[in-house]
Amino acid sequence: MFQDVYDVIVVGAGHAGSEAAAAAANMGCSTLLVTMSLQNIAQMSCNPAMGGIAKGQIVREIDALGGYSGIVTDKTAIQFKMLNKSKGPAMWSPRAQSDRMRFAEEWRLMLEGTRNLDFYQEMVKGLIIENGEVKGIKTSLGIEIKAKTVVLTNGTFLNGLIHIGEKQFGGGRAGESASYGITEDLVAAGFTVGRMKTGTPPRVDGRSLDYSKMIEQPGDVNPDKFSYLDVTKPLVEQRSCFMTYTSNEVHDLLREGFDRSPMFNGRIKSLGPRYCPSIEDKINRFADKDRHQIFVEPEGWNTVEVYVNGFSTSLPEDVQFKALRSVAGFENVKFFRPGYAIEYDYFPPTQLKHTLETKLVDGLFFAGQINGTTGYEEAAAQGLMAGINAALKVQEKESLILKRNEAYIGVLIDDLITKGTEEPYRMFTSRAEYRTLLRQDNADFRLTPMSHAIGLASDERLRRMEYKQEKSEAFVNFFKETSVTVAETNPILESKESAPISQPDKMFKVFSRPQIELVDILKFEKVQEYIAEHNLDREVIEQAEVQVKYSGYIEKEKNNADKLNRLEDVKIPENFDYDKIKSLSYEAREKMKKIRPVTISQASRISGVTPADVSVLLIHMGR
Missing domain, CATH: 2.40.30.260 (Elongation Factor Tu (Ef-tu); domain 3)
Structure with missing residues (x-):
């Protein structure tokens, strides 16, 4: 009926579970997706839309890494909008309305077409944990299924309780029963549990x-x-x-x-x-x-x-x-x-490592609302990373951890692990200190090479990314190397109430002016000829536009990110004894003992840890 031992078992088939199962299976791991209802895979429990402010960037990052959410959304969209186009490109956020029924159907068909992936419909009642290590799952029929790793993506189902006015009843979603047993096993294993609430309209x-x-x-x-x-x-x-x-x-x-x-x-x-x-x-x-x-x-x-x-x-x-x-x-x-409204159990995410593996139980991963997040996109991103890291653990390879300057997904996970959350966490552009680097247009540049290196992003994805990168960089160089005359430039500048030039100048400099837009640059014959000669598509043209117009901002953020990465490189030993550093503040000592930061940079982001505490740590570690 089942394999003797699966590499990865994923519990729950919402947005997190679907991405986790797809990632692990596509990386060559024998994977089992267990859900209470195979008819409701990747169901849009709330609004029928994907993306939005910051969330759209996450969906593009998932796609760049080789996840399925972007493809499914494109196949089932009924409307598309790029939000915040009046602002700078760091704020542009794609959003699509989806056909809810087709979205779930397409997800199921894509999962069924994924090699190495098995399915099973039943409630998971508990976990098999031996000597601090997960060994598999137990179902409501009393079946034990063995696994090397387990990813829990239970959404709102753990002891879910639905409220409508004075009425309340157990349920994980309208018309579906809640899940019982897993919370109790986790509490017995030493985990801290909390309750959260979310709701949905009529x-x-x-x-x-x-x-x-x-x-x-x-x-x-x-x-x-x-x-x-x-x-x-x-x-x-x-x-x-x-x-x-x-x-x-x-x-x-x-x-x-x-x-x-x-x-x-x-x-x-x-x-x-x-x-x-x-x-x-x-x-x-x-x-x-x-x-x-x-x-x-x-x-x-x-x-x-x-x-x-x-x-x-x-x-x-x-x-x-x-x-x-x-x-x-x-x-x-x-x-x-x-x-x-629905109340459900969640587990404060400070109990996780950056891989989304739990600190208490080896081989056990959490993703999605079980970590206190809200939103399909946040759940899918965590599921993808949990699936990737579960697969890498089985394959005895180095984990994939995205940094804050590499992806919104990196910001999301770092916020959860380092700061925790006591209310449903939602991603915003304001949470990302390097949002000019983390744009929706360049997620493939940032993430596809590293995903391809671990065997998830396909060769086709990498080729497309390299083609786009080569073409856009060449187009930017064209602007840097090409001069424009006074006669062809000043009418455009004057129409935009921008100061005229008195001698020929480089097109890059003209294009960099805040008043000048892409539509103005496209009026130059040299630009039209270059685009036609090199057969440039909209994606390449818009990428080059961003690189030209925001080059100063991008360079500044890169420099700031490099400073951050220097602290990221200073590792803190896994069993570091904070008690022996008497000059650390009491609050810093207690919080670092609880969260166990991996680097000095992560330690600096813990609420209550001061710059003085960071300096003490650096000095103690010989820096």
């Missing part, structure tokens, strides 16, 4: 909405895509989203149900996501606001089901219905299902 019948009362939000005129591979072409046809607003009347109707809300009457004690609050939380915290945005998102090409983004709630269903009917365009709304 789903409604799009035929009952009046879109004429809403603001249409179409996709980009020239849509892009997520994957660096040409698996699919950019969208030609797209479906629009719509926007409407709540009102004081809506807020008053919602407040009538606050005494029945599990959030306010004490039944929910755990913390929810700060940056994706429920509608009752919003009107309570922002009482001065007389309206809040509601985004109306279609769930697919053919379904009439609609996701009401911005109306996440756990209020009684009658209150939800009454209040939503007072929103413009929702006067005749029909529910598919009410919104709900």
Whole structure:
């Protein structure tokens, strides 16, 4: 029925589990994906979209590393938007609306087409742990399946409890049962456990909405895509989203149900996501606001089901219905299902190494919401890295750890391991100190070579990346080496109210001016001729534009990152005795004993560790 011993067992088939299983199998490991429902692989439990601010960068990084999320999103997208185009390229963030049913179907088909990957549908009730080492899993039928490594990606299922008004019942997601047993085994092994909360809005019948009362939000005129591979072409046809607003009347109707809300009457004690609050939380915290945005998102090409983004709630269903009917365009709304909140177990991520392997149990990895994160993208990124590192451990190879200046994924994992989290963690561009380096357009340059080196990113990916890099660097050199005349340049500069030149100048210098955009540079005949001669595509042209216009910022961040890396190179021995350094502050000593930082750089990022503490450490280590 099963192999004697699998290299990797992945428990849970959400976004984290799917990426973990794909990565381990594609790296040549015998892999088993165990889930309670094979019909719900990679289900979009919340909104039917991938990407967004900072999250879009993560999806492109996953793709650059050889993960599946970008490809699946491109194949099932119904709308694409590049957010923040009015800002600098460090802030540009791709986002796609997906066909929810097709997204899950495509994930399953891609996983079924992956070699070395087996599937099994059943609840995992516990772990086999011997002498501080994971040996496999136990199922609800009493079956024991052996493994060299295990990756837990349980999402919201561990002792999950769903709340709708006064009603509460066990569940990991609407219509699916919770998972019991794993938490208890982990606590017995010495792990600290906590509780978190998340929520989701009602789903409604799009035929009952009046879109004429809403603001249409179409996709980009020239849509892009997520994957660096040409698996699919950019969208030609797209479906629009719509926007409407709540009102004081809506807020008053919602407040009538606050005494029945599990959030306010004490039944929910755990913390929810700060940056994706429920509608009752919003009107309570922002009482001065007389309206809040509601985004109306279609769930697919053919379904009439609609996701009401911005109306996440756990209020009684009658209150939800009454209040939503007072929103413009929702006067005749029909529910598919009410919104709900869910509480679930998570394990504070300071109990992990940067590989996402636990410190307490050898060979056991955690990824996704079990680590206290929120969002498909954050989960998928952790799953990918856990799958990679589980495979590398089995293969007795060096782990892959991404640094903060190499990837948003590196920032995400370092934040979790070093700082921990007591509320659902979400990625933002502001969390990345090197975001000019970590752009969505260059994730392949940053990550594909290192992924190819470990056997995950394909030869095709590497060839495409090298081609793009070669072409864009040559185009940048063309700008540096090509001069333009006063006669051809000044009309363009004057039209942009930029100071004219008095003698011929290098095109690079002209292009670097903040007022001058790509569309202006494309007016030069020399540029048009170069593009035609070298058959440059949009991706190469835009990459060269960023390299020219932001060269100063990029160089500055590279220098800052080099300084950081010097501290990253100063390793702290695994069993270092902090108690013997009496000049360390008490707080620094206690936190470093708990987190066990691997480098001086990581130690410097621990909350409560001061620059003086870092200096003491450096001196003690002969630096």
